[in-house]
Amino acid sequence: MRNLFDLAGNDPDLRFSPYCWRTKYSLAHKGLPFDTTPWRFTEKDRIEETGQGRVPVLVDGDRTVHDSFQIALYLDETYTEEPALMPGASGKAAASFVQGWCDSQLLLALRNVLLLDVYNNIHPKDQAYFRESREKATGQTLEEVCKDRQGHLDHLHSTLKPAESTLSTNKFLGGDQPNFSDYILFGSLMWAHCICTDETLRPDNRVFDWFQTLLDLHDGLGRNAPTVRD
């Protein structure tokens, strides 16, 4: 059975990594069963063979692949009989654009809402590392980053506009069917869904309805995930 190293909270069933969710939905899209192994930020030695310190890391037989985009490429190249995550060169470029937007803009907007929620729910052995690395990256304490919650939620709402306008005329970012572009955005928003004490998406935003649809996909893979609100 293939295995995925999946970021976990203090509760080993709390899985909130935006990048790992991109990969879990990629595997499900291809119809590939997988197990997950809970992994914590400070367990770099367990994924040492990848030469880097982040998850997702997928072990598929004798292949080990890291980085959610590289894993999606690997799955399309290896399991060609299953529905493509990124069909053709244009599909790869389109997904790359959505990823560029998510990683440079949306995740920053989400980070300002979520950092303290993450800190409060990760394993105690991860907390010092997490605080130090994130405070160095932002130049502020976690408490300072998160203090203007309403302002950050307004900014998040406005940052979502490209997705909102796409979903006003398309069922999915992939068009009639979901593809890796959908899983990139969905994974990003699963970060908030799993770790945040309240709802971050506004019901009047079309992204909200699309997110509900995605939660139910693949036998409710997202819907069945434990959250801090359970």
Add this chain to the structure above:
Amino acid sequence: MRNLFDLAGNDPDLRFSPYCWRTKYSLAHKGLPFDTTPWRFTEKDRIEETGQGRVPVLVDGDRTVHDSFQIALYLDETYTEEPALMPGASGKAAASFVQGWCDSQLLLALRNVLLLDVYNNIHPKDQAYFRESREKATGQTLEEVCKDRQGHLDHLHSTLKPAESTLSTNKFLGGDQPNFSDYILFGSLMWAHCICTDETLRPDNRVFDWFQTLLDLHDGLGRNAPTVRD
């Protein structure tokens, strides 16, 4: 011959509308010859039959189509033997996402750099309309909007990140070949290229090289366009 109503400056050969450039490159992509008619902001009566007051407006035989995205859809539906601008439902959704990003984020970043350049180069009969409508939209005078030019250029640079990361691993936003996603971004940047007194793109940004390639496409359609620097 099909005809395009194309926004013009005081100099009728100065054509700087981001939306009209999207359509000119769409027509060229399909190999369809076209004439253009210079049009000014206040000439709403000349395009009255479209029920709205903006260009591009394409007159193709007995069909009149407005809105650059709708024109691209129309061209793909009508000229099916030519290379598609947005192949399939996934291609339409991908282009819609790039358009949502351009129109909600990139054009706002560009606007803060360009508003005064536009004002200074449009037809005198358009200037009062332009100043009033843009000052109402921004809540500031044109001079106030544009005063932190360096700050706006820095913000523009950071806003371009999704395109920059896509173009670091893809030749075009469309993958191996340009498609409507490329023309959406290119058109947006032609706004600056035509109307701005200095260079807005930084040479160390991959978008810069891609833009040079696009300028030369379709027999140098963009390269040959008059600019305020000529």
